[in-house]
Amino acid sequence: MSTTAPAYSDTVDPRVEALVTELIGRVADKWTLLVLEALEEHGRLRFTQVGREVPGISQKMLTQTLREMERDGFLTRTVHPVVPPRVDYELTALSRSLGAAFCGVWHWAGEHLDAVARARVAFDARE
């Protein structure tokens, strides 16, 4: 992504482009989307509960993903002063709207999976 793209810079704010690139990279990484999905489905969850909803994620990766999401304003982290300490995570309006935006791409893929597969078969047969 180090290439300059003058065609874009005419119309798209480079900061928007950088953020989109970053978001796409984050989602391609999958953990953010899985955490987002878990919190969307269950509302407020504790650290261990998030981990249970995202099987396969390591403690380290879960910590890192939650921290990045908190930094981006995607979730709130509430520490309850109890023994043992309890920490809750919850989505914000910001991340809910991002989830909804990405939903369109997932929906498209589900709807057009067969069309893409058919196009590939036809193309490969022609070549």
Add this chain to the structure above:
Amino acid sequence: MSTTAPAYSDTVDPRVEALVTELIGRVADKWTLLVLEALEEHGRLRFTQVGREVPGISQKMLTQTLREMERDGFLTRTVHPVVPPRVDYELTALSRSLGAAFCGVWHWAGEHLDAVARARVAFDARE
């Protein structure tokens, strides 16, 4: 993306997941999206015209991107039997709908750029 994610496999068709991952990777690569944008704006274009609308793209990358997009059913390639030969590229209904789906993510990024920036500043100040 080699990690298994049982949380998804319960609800999402793994073929859909694979396609989304692939699409996201393709878009993160940027050339497909730039070619898509050029053809969306101008309708039908010749090879050299596409190249002009996507500055910075090499001949080789343009050829490869157009070929992949044709294979996926994202564009039609029309060869006109004239001298010198003329080849036109045009989007299909399939790629127009994909462009529309990704539009939501771009739109989100544009709308929420400042909110994410503010969240990061606030987080970094707390740490």
